[in-house]
Amino acid sequence: MTESVPILKIGTTLLVSIQVDLQDDTALQLQEDLADRITRTGARGVIIDISGLEIVDSFIGRMLAAVAAISRVLDAQTVVVGMRPAVAITMVELGLSLGGVRTALDVERGLAMLEPDEESAEDVLLAAAAEREQR
Amino acid sequence: MTTATLERLAVSTDADVVRVRQAVRTFAQQARLSLVDQTKFVTAASELARNMLVYGGGGDVEVEVVSDGRRTGVRAAFADEGPGIPDLDLALTDGWTSGGGLGLGLSGSRRLVGQFSIDTAPGAGTRVEIATWSR
Numbered sequence: 664m665t666e667s668v669p670i671l672k673i674g675t676t677l678l679v680s681i682q683v684d685l686q687d688d689t690a691l692q693l694q695e696d697l698a699d700r701i702t703r704t705g706a707r708g709v710i711i712d713i714s715g716l717e718i719v720d721s722f723i724g725r726m727l728a729a730v731a732a733i734s735r736v737l738d739a740q741t742v743v744v745g746m747r748p749a750v751a752i753t754m755v756e757l758g759l760s761l762g763g764v765r766t767a768l769d770v771e772r773g774l775a776m777l778e779p780d781e782e783s784a785e786d787v788l789l790a791a792a793a794e795r796e797q798r
Numbered sequence: 799m800t801t802a803t804l805e806r807l808a809v810s811t812d813a814d815v816v817r818v819r820q821a822v823r824t825f826a827q828q829a830r831l832s833l834v835d836q837t838k839f840v841t842a843a844s845e846l847a848r849n850m851l852v853y854g855g856g857g858d859v860e861v862e863v864v865s866d867g868r869r870t871g872v873r874a875a876f877a878d879e880g881p882g883i884p885d886l887d888l889a890l891t892d893g894w895t896s897g898g899g900l901g902l903g904l905s906g907s908r909r910l911v912g913q914f915s916i917d918t919a920p921g922a923g924t925r926v927e928i929a930t931w932s933r
Binding site: 684685686687688689717718720722747748749752754756757758 | 816
């Protein structure tokens with residue numbers, strides 16, 4: 664058994680950055696740890712940064728899809744970020760589409776994706792005022 | 799065809815699968831494969847090494863850089879003494895699995911490499927050989 668992957672908490676988001684080549688049992692452990700942390704912290708979002716991964720094979724792909732499905736059931740959204748272009752090409756050719764998994768190019772875009780999309784009252788008023796001025 | 803270098807690795811644990819990926823990546827780089835071809839080859843090797851572990855009870859991997867005088871390539875062979883594959887056509891079908899996987903290991907890895915051959919019979923183990931040449 665290797666070391667577990669650290670899970671960071673930022674506000675209501677959990678951030679996992681996979682920096683090493685994952686062993687299968689470590690990947691399964693991460694899946695369990697994430698489910699546990701979501702329920703314990705009430706996190707609404709999970710960002711998995713895979714920019715450190717040189718390959719995503721069917722096992723890791725299945726783990727990512729499972730984390731997305733598990734977090735959805737636990738009322739949290741998962742975004743996988745940082746996939747390398749060569750990894751994306753290989754995954755598609757392998758037959759892994761990661762259907763049901765949201766992706767973003769980097770952590771920043773992933774965080775933006777998880778932000779609640781409802782507008783604040785202030786934004787609505789400002790937009791209305793701007794529109795009035797234009798007329 | 800002259801052989802430049804060769805490495806043999808035994809696969810009996812999850813950690814060995816990671817070691818196979820790392821060794822195969824080094825050889826694919828030596829063979830001057832493009833980054834995408836390297837990634838595809840390493841991903842295929844990861845699938846085949848895991849298959850060997852899960853279905854064949856472990857086995858041996860042999861990886862080498864090959865040359866035909868004009869081009870270089872990387873070749874890897876995966877041999878186990880497991881139960882063999884009774885219906886090869888079925889095993890090479892996308893989505894078919896005798897275990898708990900996604901059924902992409904054999905069919906998917908075949909798409910990721912330049913050459914793919916498989917030698918198996920019920921009770922006689924399985925040997926898969928893959929190769930990709932530099933362009």
